[in-house]
Amino acid sequence: MLEMRFAKKLWHFALELELEIGNQILVLWGQSGAGKTTVLHCLAGLRKPSSGQIRLNRRVLYSSNERINIPTRSRNVGYLFQDYALFPHMTVHQNVLYGLQNKRNKKNGENGKNGPVTDPMEMLHSFGVGHLVDRYPAQLSGGEKQRVALARALVVQPELLLLDEPFSALDRENKIKLRQELKKLHRQWQIPFVLVSHDEEDASFLGDVILTLEKGQSRAH
Amino acid sequence: MFFQLTDWFPVLLSLRVAIIAVFVVTCLGLPLSRLLARREFYGKDLVEAALTLPMVLPPSVIGYGLLMLIGKNGLLGRVLSELGISLIFTWWAAVLASTVVAFPLMYQSAKAAFKSVDENYEKAARTLGAGEWRIFFTITLPLAWPGIIAGLVLSFARALGEFGATLMVAGNIPGQTQTIPLAIYFAVDAGDNATAKTLVAIITVFSFAVIFWVNRWAKRRKY
Numbered sequence: 001m002l003e004m005r006f007a008k009k010l011w012h013f014a015l016e017l018e019l020e021i022g023n024q025i026l027v028l029w030g031q032s033g034a035g036k037t038t039v040l041h042c043l044a045g046l047r048k049p050s051s052g053q054i055r056l057n058r059r060v061l062y063s064s065n066e067r068i069n070i071p072t073r074s075r076n077v078g079y080l081f082q083d084y085a086l087f088p089h090m091t092v093h094q095n096v097l098y099g100l101q102n103k104r105n106k107k108n109g110e111n112g113k114n115g116p117v118t119d120p121m122e123m124l125h126s127f128g129v130g131h132l133v134d135r136y137p138a139q140l141s142g143g144e145k146q147r148v149a150l151a152r153a154l155v156v157q158p159e160l161l162l163l164d165e166p167f168s169a170l171d172r173e174n175k176i177k178l179r180q181e182l183k184k185l186h187r188q189w190q191i192p193f194v195l196v197s198h199d200e201e202d203a204s205f206l207g208d209v210i211l212t213l214e215k216g217q218s219r220a221h
Numbered sequence: 222m223f224f225q226l227t228d229w230f231p232v233l234l235s236l237r238v239a240i241i242a243v244f245v246v247t248c249l250g251l252p253l254s255r256l257l258a259r260r261e262f263y264g265k266d267l268v269e270a271a272l273t274l275p276m277v278l279p280p281s282v283i284g285y286g287l288l289m290l291i292g293k294n295g296l297l298g299r300v301l302s303e304l305g306i307s308l309i310f311t312w313w314a315a316v317l318a319s320t321v322v323a324f325p326l327m328y329q330s331a332k333a334a335f336k337s338v339d340e341n342y343e344k345a346a347r348t349l350g351a352g353e354w355r356i357f358f359t360i361t362l363p364l365a366w367p368g369i370i371a372g373l374v375l376s377f378a379r380a381l382g383e384f385g386a387t388l389m390v391a392g393n394i395p396g397q398t399q400t401i402p403l404a405i406y407f408a409v410d411a412g413d414n415a416t417a418k419t420l421v422a423i424i425t426v427f428s429f430a431v432i433f434w435v436n437r438w439a440k441r442r443k444y
Contacts, residue, residue, distance in 0.1 A: 044348055046344055046347070072347040073347050073348075073349075074350070078348065079344075079345065079348040081345055083341060085339070087346075087360060088444050089363050089364060102349060102350035102352070102355065103352070136444040138444055153348070156350060
């Protein structure tokens with residue numbers, strides 16, 4: 001369960017959100033500049049809202065009243081960046097292992113097992129990129145990069161997955177394929193997904209809940 | 222004989238001074254440049270101008286400034302002399318002079334290198350649970366490495382070649398504070414061309430080899 005009620009002042013408008021979702025896919029839809037990525041940043045703790053509260057399952061991630069702002073590294077939130085942000089100096093295998101070597105995830109069990117797959121190699125194979133483990137990101141195609149980035153984000157067993165424009169760098173064929181895969185992935189993982197898109201078709205295909213952002217005003221439907 | 226060197230002391234001293242200076246410059250320059258590369262605060266431009274100043278000032282000005290600092294009546298010199306320490310006209314003064322003039326080169330190169338690292342990599346590492354130290358050593362530093370290497374080479378070369386400020390604060394005491402550049406100058410002055418030629422050859426070949434090797438090594442990247 002993800003509950004967010006917060007406001008974030010941006011330089012040309014104020015963003016306001018009030019929403020609660022279960023283990024569903026929420027699509028944030030809107031023109032560029034409407035503050036979609038800012039919402040993801042606030043959920044991940046990369047930026048701080050101006051006021052309000054964010055709760056994930058039983059944990060308060062942010063609360064202006066209680067002065068709580070859990071740092072990103074402790075939030076247990078997976079993030080798929082628009083440009084994937086795969087570490088260029090590490091192989092696919094090292095990229096996927098990176099999160100598992102952090103203290104938070106070393107003590108296995110603290111996060112519990114949120115998803116169906118915990119083993120990094122099994123994860124890569126399930127995304128069809130198991131044969132690429134020794135490659136560097138520069139040697140991968142756009143679709144391959146995205147699958148590796150998804151595997152890297154999910155292998156640490158996040159309780160929430162954020163996806164920033166996951167289809168923007170893909171051609172139409174790949175996009176349709178990945179859209180279906182994401183839907184399947186969501187059924188397997190049973191955690192909330194929050195996905196940013198400016199494409200209406202993507203939004204209506206994937207979204208259990210669609211939130212339209214327009215200059216800070218939000219409308220759920 | 223064409224080449225001739227009776228005293229190897231300047232060569233060894235120059236190496237020692239340059240290595241210690243680069244070590245200090247790295248220890249100070251890396252954290253400072255990392256800090257200032259991504260942070261904005263009031264007066265940052267003033268701090269940056271001050272940190273870069275030794276690069277553009279004439280070495281004699283640096284030397285004069287250091288004399289005011291560590292000289293017998295200098296700010297630091299007085300405190301140190303009460304502790305029974307005198308830096309002036311010792312080879313440690315040469316280290317200090319080399320450090321001050323080499324620092325901006327390291328600082329500028331490292332800052333540009335840190336700035337060039339895409340912030341999204343650091344953000345991604347944070348979402349994967351990494352702490353700030355781990356991010357620095359596993360993401361930021363390796364990705365900024367080529368620029369930092371450039372900074373190391375430049376500051377080493379500058380430290381090795383330091384002449385003006387060194388002469389003013391460390392003097393030219395053979396067997397104590399005489400580095401290669403000083404030895405060359407005074408050998409020429411004394412008409413000892415064989416020694417001058419030899420030292421020039423040593424420093425040229427050595428510098429060439431270092432730059433050549435470092436460039437080769439920095440190119441050897443897998444990604």
